[in-house]
Amino acid sequence: MPTRKLVSFDWAMKKLLRSKANFDILEGFLSELLKDDIHILEILESESNKEEQQDKFNRVDLKVRNQDNELVIIEVQYDRELDYLQRILFSTAKVITEHLSEGDPYSSVTKVISVNILYFNLGQGSDYVYHGSTSFLGIHNQDILQLSESQKTLYRKKEAHQIFPEYYLIKINSFDNIAKDSLDEWIYFLKNEEIKEEFRAKGLEKAKRELDIMKLPEHERRTYERYRDNLHYQASMFETSYTAAVLEGRKEGLLEGKLEGIKEGEKKKAMQIARNLLKTGGLNVQSIAAMTDLSIEDIRIMQTELGNS
Structure with missing residues (x-):
C-alpha cells in the first residue's frame, strides 16, 4: 500500500498543532529529539507565531513551555541565511530577557532550547543533526567546571551547561532517507512529508492520522496547496x-x-x-x-x- 502524503510540519505547526488536542504530536517529536519525556504545558505568543506573518515569509516558528518550565523554540527555515547562527543566538537571548521580570534574580533565568529545522545547507559538516551547548573547560587541567551543591539547589540543575541555551540544528537536505532510529523516523517525515507503516517513533502514529491531507476540509486543502506553491515559487525566485x-x-x-x-x-x-x-x-x-x-x-x-x- 503506498504511503499517503501528509501536510508539511511547518503548516501543521501553523494550523493544526496549536490545539491541546494535538500537543502529543509535538511532544513526540521533542521527546525523540531531546531524549526525554517532554510534556507541553502551553503554546506561547512570539513574533512569528502570528498567522499573518506566516503568509509573507518562508519561516515558521513556535514557542512552547514544557513541564520543567523550559522554553522550547521550534523553527522551520527554508531560505538560506549566512548569518543564521547569529540570528538564533539573538532569538534565544531575546526570549530569555522577555521571560525575566524586572527585579527577578538572575537565578530565575529560563532555560531555552532552540530547535531549528533547516531546509538549506548551513555551514560545513557531514552530519544532519547538530547539538550545541555551553560548558567551561579548564585551560590548564582540562577539567569541566561543575556546580557546587548550593548552586545545584538554587538553580535546580545538576550541570552548569543545563543553565545555558541549547541549540539543535537539523539539516534536512543532508538526511539520506535511511531511518536508523526513532529520531530518524521523524526526520524522514520532515523531509518527505510521509510516514512509513513500520515507523513507531513517539507521536508519529497520531501525526499520520491528524496530518493527512485528504482529511483536511476543502477550503483548508486549497489554502495548503497555495501555501506549498508559494514556497516553491519563493524558492525559485531566491535561487x-x-x-x-x-x-x-x-x-x-x-x-x-x-x-x-x-x-x-x-x-x-x-x-x-x-x-x-x-x-x-x-x-x-x-x-x-x-x-x-x-x-x-x-x-x-x-x-x-x-x-x-
Whole structure:
C-alpha cells in the first residue's frame, strides 16, 4: 500500500498543532529529539507565531513551555541565511530577557532550547543533526567546571551547561532517507512529508492520522496547496536572484581584478623610473615624487634601500 502524503510540519505547526488536542504530536517529536519525556504545558505568543506573518515569509516558528518550565523554540527555515547562527543566538537571548521580570534574580533565568529545522545547507559538516551547548573547560587541567551543591539547589540543575541555551540544528537536505532510529523516523517525515507503516517513533502514529491531507476540509486543502506553491515559487525566485548575484559578483571581481592589475603594473613601472632617477642623483625626493605620482614616503624607502645596497 503506498504511503499517503501528509501536510508539511511547518503548516501543521501553523494550523493544526496549536490545539491541546494535538500537543502529543509535538511532544513526540521533542521527546525523540531531546531524549526525554517532554510534556507541553502551553503554546506561547512570539513574533512569528502570528498567522499573518506566516503568509509573507518562508519561516515558521513556535514557542512552547514544557513541564520543567523550559522554553522550547521550534523553527522551520527554508531560505538560506549566512548569518543564521547569529540570528538564533539573538532569538534565544531575546526570549530569555522577555521571560525575566524586572527585579527577578538572575537565578530565575529560563532555560531555552532552540530547535531549528533547516531546509538549506548551513555551514560545513557531514552530519544532519547538530547539538550545541555551553560548558567551561579548564585551560590548564582540562577539567569541566561543575556546580557546587548550593548552586545545584538554587538553580535546580545538576550541570552548569543545563543553565545555558541549547541549540539543535537539523539539516534536512543532508538526511539520506535511511531511518536508523526513532529520531530518524521523524526526520524522514520532515523531509518527505510521509510516514512509513513500520515507523513507531513517539507521536508519529497520531501525526499520520491528524496530518493527512485528504482529511483536511476543502477550503483548508486549497489554502495548503497555495501555501506549498508559494514556497516553491519563493524558492525559485531566491535561487534565481542568488545565481544572478553570484554571476554578477564574479563579473565585478574579474573587472576589479583587471583594473587592479593595471594599477599594479603602472606602480611597478613608476617605481623603476624612480629608482633610476635616484641612482643618477640629479633630483631631490620631492621632484621625483611629483614626476612619478609616487608618495614621498615611497621614494624615501627606495632611497634607503639603494643606500644600503
